[in-house]
Every structure is written in structure tokens, then in C-alpha cells.
Amino acid sequence: MNMPAVRRKGFFRKVLQRIKSWSRWLKAAEPGFHVLTPIALPLFGYPLLEKLTDISTKMQIQLAQRILKFREPLVFASIPSYAETVLKLPHRGLIYYYSDKYTSYDDISAQDALARRDRMLFEAADVVFCASEMITDSLKEKRKEVHYLPHAVDFQRFHVALQADDPEPADIAAIPHPRIGYYGSIADNNDKEMILHAATQNPDLQFVMIGKVFGDYTHLKALPNIHFLGFKPYAEIPYYGRHFDVGFMSWKSTDWIRHCSPLKAKEYFSLGLPVVSIPIHELEKYHADLVYFASSPEEFLAQIEKALTEDSPEMHQKRIKRMSQESWDIRSSEMLNILKSAQESR
CATH class of the missing domain: 3.40.50.2000 (Glycogen Phosphorylase B;)
Known part of the structure; x- marks a missing residue:
């Protein structure tokens, strides 16, 4: 979610890791499951660069969708970084999942820009899930469809x-x-x-x-x-x-x-x-x-x-x-049932 600081230890290692991940772009991780790593720099806090990054990311996602023959997918967003991109793409449902308390990360610059994107996803999502009860409690008074759904395990x-x-x-x-x-x-x-x-x-x-x-x-x-x-x-x-x-x-x-x-x-x-x-x-x-x-x-x-x-x-x-009762098979079924109920009640 952040551009590494040049003076911080490990900067060049992180840059090389980012370039390596870009080289994969769209990869089949296993049958029926693909991973897209958009070529984009997390330059948040710079409006013009943010806009260019959003446009580029949107085009790459649309290209990947055409390659994979996806139409109006169910979108699962777990970080706020590319909220504007996600919200401009056609989708049949939007889940926003708080896997962590993002505002507590100590190495995030441009907190205001990310907080704005976080609000966009939070308000637009059909349903919001939170990995911890403490995060759930901090959000559930702000809107109805906020649910506690802890991490599952493989x-x-x-x-x-x-x-x-x-x-x-x-x-x-x-x-x-x-x-x-x-x-x-x-x-x-x-x-x-x-x-x-x-x-x-x-x-x-x-x-x-x-x-x-x-x-x-x-x-x-x-x-x-x-x-x-x-x-x-x-x-x-x-x-x-x-x-x-x-x-x-x-x-x-x-x-x-x-x-x-x-x-x-x-x-x-x-x-x-x-x-x-x-x-x-x-x-x-x-x-x-x-x-x-x-x-x-x-x-x-x-x-x-x-x-x-x-x-x-x-x-x-x-x-x-x-x-054995905390698997992703069980958790994903719970998630989809809650999403279906939320969409039907609208």
C-alpha cells in the first residue's frame, strides 16, 4: 500500500521484488485461480499521479478480464489502495474485507489519501467483513452491513x-x-x-x-x-x-x-x-x-x-x-450467504 522510502533499509530489495512481481503480471496460481499483479506505483498523495495510476490499473484489469472471459465479477477488496479503480469497473457485487487495521501501519505515507479511499470502499460495498472483533466494533455503528468474519486457515x-x-x-x-x-x-x-x-x-x-x-x-x-x-x-x-x-x-x-x-x-x-x-x-x-x-x-x-x-x-x-471448522471452504460459504442476504434486502 505504500512506496518504500529511499532512505529506509531494504529499499532496493523491495524495488527488485516489485519488479519481479510485475514480470509475472497475470499468472495461473492453480486451476481456476489467477493472480494479476498490475504494473503500478503506489504514489498516493499526488493527485495527478494517482489518477494516471488508476487509469493504468483499470486498463490492465479490463485486459485481464477479457483474457479470462470474466464479465461483471464479484469483487473482493482487502486493501483500500485502488478503490477508485475497483469502483469504476462493472461488478455484480462488492465485498470489502478488513484483514487488518490499516491506519495502524507504521510505514504508510499519504494516510489522508488512503483514508479517503477506505471510506469510498466502506460506503460502496454491498457488505463489509472484518477479520477481528475489535475492528468490527470500531465500524459497525457507521453502517448496517458490517460483519465479524475471522481469518480462515488452509x-x-x-x-x-x-x-x-x-x-x-x-x-x-x-x-x-x-x-x-x-x-x-x-x-x-x-x-x-x-x-x-x-x-x-x-x-x-x-x-x-x-x-x-x-x-x-x-x-x-x-x-x-x-x-x-x-x-x-x-x-x-x-x-x-x-x-x-x-x-x-x-x-x-x-x-x-x-x-x-x-x-x-x-x-x-x-x-x-x-x-x-x-x-x-x-x-x-x-x-x-x-x-x-x-x-x-x-x-x-x-x-x-x-x-x-x-x-x-x-x-x-x-x-x-x-x-477443521475454520477452513476457507466453510468461511467462504458463510461470506457468500451473508452477501446474498445483504443484496436481497436492498
Whole structure:
């Protein structure tokens, strides 16, 4: 949603990533599912450039629609960036999905321009869904059709990996147990002090970190029981995660995190893993019986040790069973039924 700042660390890497994604443009991700990456720069806050970007993006979407023979599609918008483009395209229905509290992102420039586009989608959508209850509560007084619909999980993907008889990947096989695992972006929003304290106070714990590193993790990399395995394609993640003993989320407690619906926890649960996390409303209200909460480095270590001690085959199955009811097949049916009802009532 934002143009990376030239002076910010990682600027050129982000630019190269953007160019690489543009080169794919329209790609068949799997049968019946295509991904379009419009060639566009997020230059928000500059009216003329915004207009040119909207025109270019609209033309690219229309071309993709002709190639794929789409007519008046059902539009699912999950970020406000290209609201003007979306609203000018013929469509038979518009869903606006708040996957996060966008105004809490700390690296977004031109907040006013994005806030205006957010309002456009919010007012024009047939129905608005929110991934977290806190976001829902902040919006439901502004219009009728606002519904709480938490993130679903690709349960089948993780369940298949859990049942697989494949050998451990070589890089994780070399790491002894107990393995305290995390995958995702390894950035400055992670609370490094929590990990550092746990790793130094209990050297038997082996922390496994999977993902691209965007911050300074020099101190953690120097420890023999913290292992950085680098980026892994999403398809491989379940085959690594199944070999964790505990999954953790030690993010800093920002406004964005407090309002989030942590999909990662559901993926951990789908693998049967106990989860140690900072307090997050969604987890505290709906999955408190499956999560060990920690607000400080000392609590983080104590809860990891408790999770390892209390884990059992019964809890393993309980976590998996609950996530079997949180799949996208179930969630998408709920979404379409609510949309149909909203359109019929108009």
C-alpha cells in the first residue's frame, strides 16, 4: 500500500521484488485461480499521479478480464489502495474485507489519501467483513452491513503435511529438540528481548526462525540455540512446522497487533502445536484454552516451559479438531450467504 522510502533499509530489495512481481503480471496460481499483479506505483498523495495510476490499473484489469472471459465479477477488496479503480469497473457485487487495521501501519505515507479511499470502499460495498472483533466494533455503528468474519486457515494444506511420511528437511533435522518455532517475516516488530531472554536462560530450548530477516538480529544470530533457516516457500512451511514442539508469536504489542486476527496461530493449531503468544484479543476470547500468553520476557520463558510440560496427544487432537471448522471452504460459504442476504434486502 505504500512506496518504500529511499532512505529506509531494504529499499532496493523491495524495488527488485516489485519488479519481479510485475514480470509475472497475470499468472495461473492453480486451476481456476489467477493472480494479476498490475504494473503500478503506489504514489498516493499526488493527485495527478494517482489518477494516471488508476487509469493504468483499470486498463490492465479490463485486459485481464477479457483474457479470462470474466464479465461483471464479484469483487473482493482487502486493501483500500485502488478503490477508485475497483469502483469504476462493472461488478455484480462488492465485498470489502478488513484483514487488518490499516491506519495502524507504521510505514504508510499519504494516510489522508488512503483514508479517503477506505471510506469510498466502506460506503460502496454491498457488505463489509472484518477479520477481528475489535475492528468490527470500531465500524459497525457507521453502517448496517458490517460483519465479524475471522481469518480462515488452509486447513487441508497443513493437515496433509501433518499426515505425510516425508523425512524431516535436512536443515531442521540437524537441530535437537525441543524446537520452539516461528515462521514469517523476521522484522523489528518482533520482540527480540523475549527470544533473547528465553534462549539465554534455558540453553536447552532450540529456537527455529524461518523467514526473511528485515531487522538487526546480530545478537540472536550469535547464540548457538537460535537457528535462522532463511526463507522457505509457503508450500514447504507445513513440512517444517510439523517438526516444531511449540509455535510462538512474540510480536511487540502495537495497536496493529492488538487489532489483528493472527492466522499464524491457526496454522500452528492445524499442526497440533501448543502456542505461546503475547496477549491478542482474538486469541484471548476465542482460543484461550489453546494458548499460553506472555507479556514479558520472563513470562515468555515460563510459558514455553509450561507448554512443553503440559502438551499431550489429547491436546494435540483438540487443536486440530477445532481448526477443521475454520477452513476457507466453510468461511467462504458463510461470506457468500451473508452477501446474498445483504443484496436481497436492498
